Amino acid sequence: MDVARFLQYIALGTVYTVGVTLIALPSGLILGTLFALLNVYSGKVVKWFTSLYSTMMRGIPPIVLLFILYFIVSGNINLSPFWAGSISLGIVSSAYQMEIIRGAILSVSGGQMMAARAIGMSKSQAIRNVIFPQTLRLAIPPWSNEAAIVIKDSSLVYALGVPEILRRAQLISASTQQPFLAYAAAAAIYFILVFVTNRLLDALERRLRIPANP
Amino acid sequence: MTNPILTIKNLTKKYGDNVVFHDINLTVNEGDTIVIIGPSGTGKSTLLRCINLLTRADEGQVWLDDKEITAKDCDEDVVRQHIGMVFQNFLLFNHLTALDNVLLGLTKVKHMKPEEAKVKALMELERVGLSDRAGHYPGQLSGGQQQRVAIARALAMDPRIMLFDEPTSALDPELIGEVSDRIVFLEKGSIVEEGTPDELFYHPQHERTREFLWKITELYGKKETGKIDG
Numbered sequence: 001m002d003v004a005r006f007l008q009y010i011a012l013g014t015v016y017t018v019g020v021t022l023i024a025l026p027s028g029l030i031l032g033t034l035f036a037l038l039n040v041y042s043g044k045v046v047k048w049f050t051s052l053y054s055t056m057m058r059g060i061p062p063i064v065l066l067f068i069l070y071f072i073v074s075g076n077i078n079l080s081p082f083w084a085g086s087i088s089l090g091i092v093s094s095a096y097q098m099e100i101i102r103g104a105i106l107s108v109s110g111g112q113m114m115a116a117r118a119i120g121m122s123k124s125q126a127i128r129n130v131i132f133p134q135t136l137r138l139a140i141p142p143w144s145n146e147a148a149i150v151i152k153d154s155s156l157v158y159a160l161g162v163p164e165i166l167r168r169a170q171l172i173s174a175s176t177q178q179p180f181l182a183y184a185a186a187a188a189i190y191f192i193l194v195f196v197t198n199r200l201l202d203a204l205e206r207r208l209r210i211p212a213n214p
Numbered sequence: 215m216t217n218p219i220l221t222i223k224n225l226t227k228k229y230g231d232n233v234v235f236h237d238i239n240l241t242v243n244e245g246d247t248i249v250i251i252g253p254s255g256t257g258k259s260t261l262l263r264c265i266n267l268l269t270r271a272d273e274g275q276v277w278l279d280d281k282e283i284t285a286k287d288c289d290e291d292v293v294r295q296h297i298g299m300v301f302q303n304f305l306l307f308n309h310l311t312a313l314d315n316v317l318l319g320l321t322k323v324k325h326m327k328p329e330e331a332k333v334k335a336l337m338e339l340e341r342v343g344l345s346d347r348a349g350h351y352p353g354q355l356s357g358g359q360q361q362r363v364a365i366a367r368a369l370a371m372d373p374r375i376m377l378f379d380e381p382t383s384a385l386d387p388e389l390i391g392e393v394s395d396r397i398v399f400l401e402k403g404s405i406v407e408e409g410t411p412d413e414l415f416y417h418p419q420h421e422r423t424r425e426f427l428w429k430i431t432e433l434y435g436k437k438e439t440g441k442i443d444g
Contacts, residue, residue: 086220111301111305112307117291117294118294118301119295120291120294129322130318212349212351213308214354
């Protein structure tokens, strides 16, 4: 048995895992931020709909949503499993990211908005220049958590046949009859990806920290 | 005869059934410093917020120079550029240095060129004696320094009038008398009496004013003040 070759085969799945994450996380961030802003700053109806969206999305297991969304996405647009799976995961993540951003917006004190309006800024200027820069800083630690979850949840797209780490580990496990080796290799790669991501985001948080913030 | 810079006519503010203040009438001339005193919960802060439209009054009008700013077609963002406000807890932008706090309004609201704006912002900090703290964040400044940055931030917009919410929590009545032209005593949402510091502090006409002044003399420095500086 050529262990090195099998491990290399599994490791190459990292390209897909990272790819899925790099599509799902930013698309979830853009959607989540949009929904969070709508939830906090818009009228009752929009607030209700965005809350409903978040509650529904967070109340269903990601794998179930993935199948539903994949079915909807790939039924309407001709997309490869890789793209459809990534976008679906991004939609799942958007609900969680919406809650992260919403919580961060609400923890920037209302006084900051008042002070910005008092010097003649419009609401959107105040959001862009005063509320948002503070929100993003507050959001980094919980967002780091969500990034870890999305990296790990990217393994779900194996069910769509995307040849990412878990899918490859499963194939090796079946063909070599060495499940421990195959899955331990997969586990190690996921762990390193999550660990490095969290460390990078910690560093970003420290870099952006406001000195002696009250 | 000077024209009034600020005119408040029959201003009323309610939250549901709770009347914060009602039927407030006040005229402020250019260059005047008006101090509003009164017990806490009397509506002083709300009155200030209704003047710069952060809160909308339910009835009555506010005029800045000869323009009714409470009119429906009046752009409140433009109005607020002309009315500086220094909040009780200063509310500096936490993520910005002292200099950037003053700069933000100049570049984003007044649309000044960055270099021009920086010169002006530094000048405003100089005026409040804080040019050596330009690079400090709010959390690195003392309360008094934060207040001065807040004043510089408001003055940088070249406002017609300045509103100060509780600027002098440590001043005794005599000192307030020294800085003001006129004292207004507000209680339970209406103006009880107004006059020069001498009239109001030493010859108050109303029993309620006398009672209030007696109480703050007892507490010495624990009183609540709001101030309109024209």
